[in-house]
Amino acid sequence: MKRTVIRGTGRYIPERLVTNQDLTQWMDTSDEWIKQRTGIEQRYWVKEEGGVGASDLGLEASKIALDRAGWKPEDLDLIIFATLSPDIFFPGSGCLLQHKLGLETTPALDIRQQCTGFIYGMATADAYIRSNMAKRILFVGSEVHSTGIDISTRGRDVAVLFGDGAGAVCLEGIDTDEDIGILTTVLHSQGKLADGLMLELPASRLNPRISVDIMNEARQFPKMNGQIIFKHAVRRLPEVTKETLEKANLSIDDIDLIIPHQANLRINQAFQNTMNLPDEKIFNNIQRYGNTTAGSIPIALDEVIEMNLVNKKNYTILFVAFGAGLTWGGVVYRFA
Ligand code: ACO
Numbered sequence: 271m272k273r274t275v276i277r278g279t280g281r282y283i284p285e286r287l288v289t290n291q292d293l294t295q296w297m298d299t300s301d302e303w304i305k306q307r308t309g310i311e312q313r314y315w316v317k318e319e320g321g322v323g324a325s326d327l328g329l330e331a332s333k334i335a336l337d338r339a340g341w342k343p344e345d346l347d348l349i350i351f352a353t354l355s356p357d358i359f360f361p362g363s364g365c366l367l368q369h370k371l372g373l374e375t376t377p378a379l380d381i382r383q384q385c386t387g388f389i390y391g392m393a394t395a396d397a398y399i400r401s402n403m404a405k406r407i408l409f410v411g412s413e414v415h416s417t418g419i420d421i422s423t424r425g426r427d428v429a430v431l432f433g434d435g436a437g438a439v440c441l442e443g444i445d446t447d448e449d450i451g452i453l454t455t456v457l458h459s460q461g462k463l464a465d466g467l468m469l470e471l472p473a474s475r476l477n478p479r480i481s482v483d484i485m486n487e488a489r490q491f492p493k494m495n496g497q498i499i500f501k502h503a504v505r506r507l508p509e510v511t512k513e514t515l516e517k518a519n520l521s522i523d524d525i526d527l528i529i530p531h532q533a534n535l536r537i538n539q540a541f542q543n544t545m546n547l548p549d550e551k552i553f554n555n556i557q558r559y560g561n562t563t564a565g566s567i568p569i570a571l572d573e574v575i576e577m578n579l580v581n582k583k584n585y586t587i588l589f590v591a592f593g594a595g596l597t598w599g600g601v602v603y604r605f606a
Pocket residue numbers: 298299300303304307308384385426427428430431467494495496497499500532533534536537561563592593594
């Protein structure tokens with residue numbers, strides 16, 4: 271049977287450390303408020319003068335993942351790039367990364383799906399592999415939020431949450447009788463609640479797409495209804511966990527570790543309480559990185575592998591995510 275297995279992972283976090291205390295120079299906030307509401311202590315941003323896009327962070331993460339897989343860029347059949355902060359409006363960051371990897375005509379597919387980008391990316395990669403459309407795929411989740419958020423007091427509800435960073439995963443199709451690799455994927459979306467968390471500009475529904483008047487209304491910055499997002503996240507994460515486990519014919523006891531999207535520590539703690547999970551069964555690193563959206567799960571996975579937590583045969587991870595769209599989903603992955 272055809273299965274999708276991980277051959278290498280990598281992460282890249284830019285160097286500019288921004289603590290909660292640092293944020294107080296631009297906006298009325300406090301370390302205490304941010305930590306209490308979100309668990310975030312610090313995040314990393316790209317250099318202030320610009321010139322670094324999502325594909326640049328993705329390139330560094332990709333080089334590490336390719337190296338660990340023992341692959342050259344030429345070995346890839348497909349690049350899947352997940353980001354809500356593309357380098358430019360079009361073409362997608364996948365094409366830009368393809369060129370930066372020194373490739374000539376390798377296909378590149380951009381997806382968005384925000385915080386659920388990793389889950390949609392794994393489902394897409396698995397479908398390509400199981401249908402023999404690709405054998406070796408590079409998935410990249412990468413975000414540069416810092417150049418697109420309102421760091422004044424007006425934008426503080428959103429600005430304190432997000433960090434920049436990228437994670438990359440090399441995926442390969444193998445023929446095996448073992449029950450390993452991506453075991454199952456579940457995807458959902460609910461566009462009815464799209465305006466719960468959105469970035470409007472540049473908008474094709476507006477003519478012109480951007481104008482000084484519109485920018486004076488701050489519509490070039492993300493807008494969030496934090497309470498709506500919180501309410502739906504704490505409902506959908508347990509729900510999709512159950513659905514994904516049922517689809518995989520597994521129980522929670524079969525899962526060694528859950529890696530949830532890192533949106534907010536309070537959301538993940540509520541999820542943990544609802545599911546009655548011990549601390550060692552759920553991985554969080556949002557305290558150090560903030561919410562890196564499509565980058566968050568692959569960054570966490572890379573850390574988990576580096577920390578040698580994947581330390582026994584058939585170690586099984588459940589990935590779950592919820593984010594703008596709304597979108598949510600789950601993936602079960604079993605190591606060999
Ligand atoms: N610092 C200080 N005060 C702030 C800040 C800030 N950064 N942001 C908002 N406030 C103020 C508000 O202005 C408000 O003041 P007021 O009472 O005078 O009007 C007060 O704090 C309370 O604001 P609320 O929005 O009610 O605060 P709440 O307790 O709901 O927390 C938060 C806000 C943290 C955003 C919460 O709603 C939440 O966690 N939501 C989920 C958001 C999230 O995780 N989004 C990302 C996930 S989706 C994705 O990853 C794409």
